[in-house]
């Protein structure tokens with residue numbers, strides 16, 4: 001079937017947290033934007049009409065885009081932006097994946113308010129969920145709210161190369177909840193439930209820069225999926241979720257026979273900061289209300305501390321895939337082995353940056369010491385499609401498979417000049433069609449130690465292992481899960497640690513890989529895989545759609 005939507009991106013006037021009404025950029029006047037509901041195998045068609053004053057693109061986070069690389073959406077990677085007054089139709093299939101994905105603007109910080117859910121249910125009649133049928137499904141989108149124009153915020157952060165300031169509130173389905181100053185009843189999202197209902201929560205972390213813990217007071221969950229891949233049922237009372245990730249969790253409404261009111265809550269996980277958090281520790285809340293209950297004050301769940309890495313790691317590392325017949329399994333060997341550092345540093349200046357000098361307050365970020373810059377005049381996919389001569393003027397094929405020096409990645413190596421200083425460049429790693437890639441992602445502790453959520457466009461990857469400290473093949477390889485590793489499109493690389501992922505490059509095109517903290521993406525924590533065409537027309541990049549925007 002065809003699932004068709006028109007997304008009018010434009011101004012929405014909204015007032016939260018005692019601020020005067022503010023104009024934000026939103027789709028169809030909604031925050032969050034519309035939910036796209038499809039079944040596996042459907043074709044999704046979205047007409048983007050840009051009525052906003054900003055350049056715009058939409059990315060379908062986690063959709064493979066096999067055969068439709070022009071619909072992926074990251075600005076200047078697969079397309080030029082849609083200018084104010086312009087439009088573009090995204091057309092793609094959702095095949096070979098079921099569960100929860102989402103969509104968001106992929107330009108500037110505009111995804112702060114331009115986002116929504118993309119739900120993929122099993123094909124009609126073909127098969128049901130591989131878990132007890134829920135009575136009801138709810139999307140729970142966690143986000144951040146800024147008392148500022150996020151476009152201006154991004155320009156300022158970019159031009160001064162300073163990390164962005166932190167959000168003014170976390171939100172659940174666009175609303176901060178009861179614990180912020182001036183929150184009122186209109187600013188708290190409510191879920192009505194009935195006794196003994198089994199509810200499938202489709203949880204999405206759409207926050208710009210913050211991993212979150214998620215709980216519901218007096219209720220626990222069975223996790224059944226993550227990033228639109230089914231997982232072995234996993235029982236837990238807390239979910240950890242990094243920006244970009246999704247978690248599907250069953251919750252049974254049976255807290256007490258008497259019903260009642262309970263807070264659903266999201267609070268920050270940030271292990272980075274040695275001297276206490278620079279961010280709000282206020283918990284975002286929504287209310288889970290049993291039908292017929294008196295409106296007594298809801299119960300708040302005890303939330304993990306903001307730096308509770310043990311709880312986050314337990315959740316992230318305990319998930320395994322539900323192995324189903326006909327599903328791809330993990331490749332047992334790799335053709336390409338990469339060891340890639342991800343982290344912060346300092347760098348030279350961009351032409352349009354202000355206040356730029358080589359001091360330690362001039363932040364940058366990089367992968368293998370290459371700090372990524374988007375091209376300006378043509379998208380990388382257009383350059384790739386046009387051929388080597390055009391590509392040569394837009395990007396270089398020398399993204400390194402290893403960092404320039406080996407050092408103690410998880411020590412404070414801020415005096416390591418080679419690793420600290422990083423040059424701006426647009427480097428890609430070229431892969432042959434169907435090559436299998438293994439990447440060790442190693443977090444560094446240059447400037448700060450963080451859990452970078454690394455997102456790969458165009459593919460799911462298998463997570464073979466993850467741990468703390470410096471990656472050591474001798475001890476890690478014997479622990480690789482080659483039986484039922486979780487499949488993801490975004491991995492929260494453990495703070496001061498590493499993760500090993502594998503994927504098969506079976507999708508020709510230009511695929512962004514980057515930190516899903518927007519502040520880090522801007523500073524260069526990114527690279528691109530250039531996947532060459534296969535032997536047939538079906539395994540080659542097709543010609544661009546006629547309405548592809550021009551720069």
Ligand code: C2O
Nearest residue numbers: 059061074244512
């Ligand atoms: Cu959800 Cu490149 O992003």
